[in-house]
Amino acid sequence: MLLQHAADAxxxxxxxxxxxxxxxxxxxxxxPLLGFVLNGLLSLVPAFHAGPHDxxxxxxxxxxxxxxxxxxxxxxxxxHAVPRHRFAGxxxxxGPGVLLASFALAIAIFLAMLGAGGGEMHAPYIQRYFSxxxxxxxxxxxxxxxxxxxxxxxxxxxxxxxMIHLFSIGYMRDDPGYPRFFAYLNLFVFFxxxxxxxxxxxxxxxxxxxxxxxxxxxxxxxxxxxxNADAGKKAFIVNRIGDFGFLIGMFLLxxxxxxxxxxxxxxxxxxxxxxxxxxxxxxCLFFFLGCAGKSAQIPLYVWLPDAMAGPTPVSALIHxxxxxxxxxxxxxxxxxxxxxxxxxxxxxxxxxxxxxxxxASIGLKQWDIKKVLAYSTVSQLGYMFVGVxxxxxxxxxxxxxxxxFFKALLFLGAGSVIYxxxxxYHATGNHEDAQDMRNMGGFRAFMPVTWVLMWAATxxxxxxxxxxxxxxxxxxxxxxxxxAQHSTLADASxxxxxxxxxxxICYALGLAAAFMTAVYMTRMMIYTFHGPNRTGAEERKHLRxxxxxxxxxxxxxxxxxxxxxxxxxPTLIPIGPVQALDHWLEPVxxxxxxxxxxxxxxxxxxxxxxxxxxxAVVIAIAGIALALLRLKPDxxxxxxxxxxxxxxxxxxxDKYYVDELYDDVIVQPVVRGSRGLLWxxxxxxxxxxxxxxxxxxxxxxxxxxxxPMGGLAARSVGWLGSQLQxxxxxxxxxxxxxxxxxxxxxxxxx
Amino acid sequence: xxxxxxxxxxxxxxxxxIGVLTRRNAxxxxxxxxxxxxxxNLSFVAFAQVYGAAGQVFVFFVMTVAAAEAAVGLAIIIALxxxxxxxxxxxxxxxxx
Numbered sequence: 001m002l003l004q005h006a007a008d009a010x011x012x013x014x015x016x017x018x019x020x021x022x023x024x025x026x027x028x029x030x031x032p033l034l035g036f037v038l039n040g041l042l043s044l045v046p047a048f049h050a051g052p053h054d055x056x057x058x059x060x061x062x063x064x065x066x067x068x069x070x071x072x073x074x075x076x077x078x079x080h081a082v083p084r085h086r087f088a089g090x091x092x093x094x095g096p097g098v099l100l101a102s103f104a105l106a107i108a109i110f111l112a113m114l115g116a117g118g119g120e121m122h123a124p125y126i127q128r129y130f131s132x133x134x135x136x137x138x139x140x141x142x143x144x145x146x147x148x149x150x151x152x153x154x155x156x157x158x159x160x161x162x163m164i165h166l167f168s169i170g171y172m173r174d175d176p177g178y179p180r181f182f183a184y185l186n187l188f189v190f191f192x193x194x195x196x197x198x199x200x201x202x203x204x205x206x207x208x209x210x211x212x213x214x215x216x217x218x219x220x221x222x223x224x225x226x227x228n229a230d231a232g233k234k235a236f237i238v239n240r241i242g243d244f245g246f247l248i249g250m251f252l253l254x255x256x257x258x259x260x261x262x263x264x265x266x267x268x269x270x271x272x273x274x275x276x277x278x279x280x281x282x283x284c285l286f287f288f289l290g291c292a293g294k295s296a297q298i299p300l301y302v303w304l305p306d307a308m309a310g311p312t313p314v315s316a317l318i319h320x321x322x323x324x325x326x327x328x329x330x331x332x333x334x335x336x337x338x339x340x341x342x343x344x345x346x347x348x349x350x351x352x353x354x355x356x357x358x359x360a361s362i363g364l365k366q367w368d369i370k371k372v373l374a375y376s377t378v379s380q381l382g383y384m385f386v387g388v389x390x391x392x393x394x395x396x397x398x399x400x401x402x403x404x405f406f407k408a409l410l411f412l413g414a415g416s417v418i419y420x421x422x423x424x425y426h427a428t429g430n431h432e433d434a435q436d437m438r439n440m441g442g443f444r445a446f447m448p449v450t451w452v453l454m455w456a457a458t459x460x461x462x463x464x465x466x467x468x469x470x471x472x473x474x475x476x477x478x479x480x481x482x483x484a485q486h487s488t489l490a491d492a493s494x495x496x497x498x499x500x501x502x503x504x505i506c507y508a509l510g511l512a513a514a515f516m517t518a519v520y521m522t523r524m525m526i527y528t529f530h531g532p533n534r535t536g537a538e539e540r541k542h543l544r545x546x547x548x549x550x551x552x553x554x555x556x557x558x559x560x561x562x563x564x565x566x567x568x569x570p571t572l573i574p575i576g577p578v579q580a581l582d583h584w585l586e587p588v589x590x591x592x593x594x595x596x597x598x599x600x601x602x603x604x605x606x607x608x609x610x611x612x613x614x615x616a617v618v619i620a621i622a623g624i625a626l627a628l629l630r631l632k633p634d635x636x637x638x639x640x641x642x643x644x645x646x647x648x649x650x651x652x653x654d655k656y657y658v659d660e661l662y663d664d665v666i667v668q669p670v671v672r673g674s675r676g677l678l679w680x681x682x683x684x685x686x687x688x689x690x691x692x693x694x695x696x697x698x699x700x701x702x703x704x705x706x707x708p709m710g711g712l713a714a715r716s717v718g719w720l721g722s723q724l725q726x727x728x729x730x731x732x733x734x735x736x737x738x739x740x741x742x743x744x745x746x747x748x749x750x
Numbered sequence: 751x752x753x754x755x756x757x758x759x760x761x762x763x764x765x766x767x768i769g770v771l772t773r774r775n776a777x778x779x780x781x782x783x784x785x786x787x788x789x790x791n792l793s794f795v796a797f798a799q800v801y802g803a804a805g806q807v808f809v810f811f812v813m814t815v816a817a818a819e820a821a822v823g824l825a826i827i828i829a830l831x832x833x834x835x836x837x838x839x840x841x842x843x844x845x846x847x
Binding site: 727737 | 770771844
């Protein structure tokens with residue numbers, strides 16, 4: 001703050017938010033950073049008290065039971081008694097503590113914003129700290145920007161984040177890496193806040209990369225298991241492809257607009273970039289490549305299901321509620337650019353819709369409870385992209401918000417279930433897969449709180465009114481339908497197909513995906529909570545509800561999963577303030593939306609709107625009904641006795657063999673090329689060969705039968721040089737004189 | 751006057767160079783080097799007539815260095831003769847690489 005320029009201070013003083021709690025904006029990410037530093041220091045301390053009865057030493061004697069590495073999930077090897085970390089109490093205080101403080105500050109800032117006019121506040125509140133990259137025309141400040149969009153994101157990140165931190169107290173309780181876990185989690189929140197607070201693309205990118213790093217660290221949290229470490233690497237590498245796109249997009253943007261500040265870009269982009277031109281389309285497509293990586297869209301979605309190798313709270317926070325939605329945030333933040341590029345926007349819609357139905361269909365046949373939720377997340381992210389792609393930026397952000405509530409709840413609920421399973425297996429020494437739904441069943445009796453809350457989240461994600469997911473999903477699909485009738489997207493053409501036809505097809509895909517969502521979520525609920533229990537007679541005695549520190553956050557999230565949709569009620573259902581989020585976000589994305597809709601505010605006839613809502617509800621109910629009627633949990637057998645899948649079911653269960661395809665088409669050729677050409681050919685053949693020719697190595701003497709080529713070049717050059725040294729003074733004198741004459745001549749006759 | 755002096759200086763210098771290049775006797779080569787140095791001195795003095803006294807100052811430097819060089823050079827030649835009983839440089843190539 002001390003570095004803030006006087007001029008900026010004067011500018012900020014004019015802002016309605018200056019002087020309010022918003023002046024502590026910098027503290028918002030700093031608190032989690034502080035938590036990271038403190039917890040990080042704690043994690044450096046050995047986990048256990050050293051001494052003759054060092055449990056760490058005793059722990060090592062147990063070979064970690066690497067049963068089924070595919071399970072790879074929660075509590076990698078903690079079937080063994082491990083005492084708590086010696087500073088677990090302190091870490092409990094710091095980790096969730098800093099986040100709750102951050103959340104409190106976020107609420108204070110939110111209230112200040114409401115006081116300053118809320119949705120009527122048109123200029124963002126910007127805090128400049130120092131000049132980061134002053135290079136000629138490229139002037140990048142380390143600056144934070146607070147506006148309505150970042151406010152929504154901040155509340156989600158700190159709010160949902162706090163709940164997940166609290167849940168982790170219980171879930172990670174007995175992990176020897178307890179402080180390390182909270183250190184990573186705090187660091188993640190810090191970077192996520194930098195991401196949404198950055199006032200320009202490079203600062204956003206710092207957060208973007210930072211959350212990627214934390215994602216890598218947390219996926220591989222139990223890195224002693226190679227499968228987990230590999231999953232982390234996969235996430236990191238796949239994301240690099242997307243980040244490359246993001247970077248290129250930034251370079252192009254700077255080259256064509258001359259600035260990377262959000263405010264400046266929004267000002268000059270509409271005049272400096274040609275509507276629908278190649279440049280803005282390229283920028284948006286490159287940005288979307290980045291989004292596809294971060295937000296797990298086709299073709300870069302493959303890392304997210306594997307990311308479930310991390311602890312379940314991580315899956316809830318990073319891989320469902322916050323980080324993976326960074327792509328949606330980026331597009332909403334760049335709404336000015338995307339509204340200038342209808343073809344790129346159509347691409348976003350198509351990829352989103354295809355991803356939604358593709359991932360949903362895989363989710364139909366997964367047995368791992370977290371994998372179901374992972375594919376569900378990919379599918380729901382597809383919906384959000386359909387929203388922001390079709391210029392319904394508010395709808396996309398709305399679904400982002402409701403999804404954060406119900407998906408975090410689903411993941412944490414699944415975490416509770418897995419926690420109970422682990423406790424039961426732990427007590428009986430069983431090494432079955434604790435995440436496979438075939439080993440569950442009938443949990444309703446053991447975990448009634450989790451059961452009720454999970455059903456609430458399921459109804460929300462399936463889109464049953466009045467649960468939150470219904471409103472957001474309906475808004476996305478409804479707006480998409482309207483856009484197909486009248487928008488710049490409908491007027492454009494995509495790969496030769498008229499835009500309106502593309503949008504209608506995507507609408508159909510979205511409805512089909514909604515149907516599948518209802519089916520696979522109901523399937524998950526039935527197999528986990530209903531029917532007979534398949535865990536085992538002995539294990540069943542140990543199944544019980546999670547402690548209150550875990551169910552409490554579930555309850556809070558459950559309330560929001562139910563009522564979260566009321567933040568943006570459609571005008572048709574005026575049971576509260578209608579379109580609150582629309583008004584709230586209008587200053588940020590309003591211009592982009594208006595350009596997409598050709599300057600008009602499209603009003604659908606009430607009959608159309610009733611039909612759209614009706615279709616969504618019928619589809620959701622039909623999906624749930626179908627699953628309830630057709631699925632027979634009674635005939636299910638535990639995983640160990642389950643038969644192989646057949647036909648298309650096997651294709652779905654094996655995820656369309658996309659990983660195998662990538663492996664054959666991309667990974668293996670790269671490996672072969674690296675081995676054959678780069679290693680054997682260039683490294684060993686060319687570079688080592690040249691080296692051997694130049695320098696004599698000991699190997700040459702040692703290898704019998706090899707022609708003594710070693711050092712040939714060096715010796716030849718040395719012999720030539722020695723011939724100049726005749727030792728005759730006369731020759732030297734001649735050479736000297738000839739040289740002098742040559743130089744003189746060169747100067748004289750040049 | 752200047753051009754004549756410079757011409758004479760050039761002639762002396764060339765004689766010195768040719769002497770160094772063609773003769774084998776170390777003493778004669780040494781004298782030729784002195785000749786070249788003095789040729790340069792002559793041109794310095796000649797230029798000093800036109801451009802001021804700096805050239806004359808330089809001549810004193812050259813003479814000082816030449817005296818030192820003569821002392822060292824002659825000492826080397828005497829040492830060489832004591833070892834090889836000759837000052838013919840064509841017979842001496844101990845610096846051969």
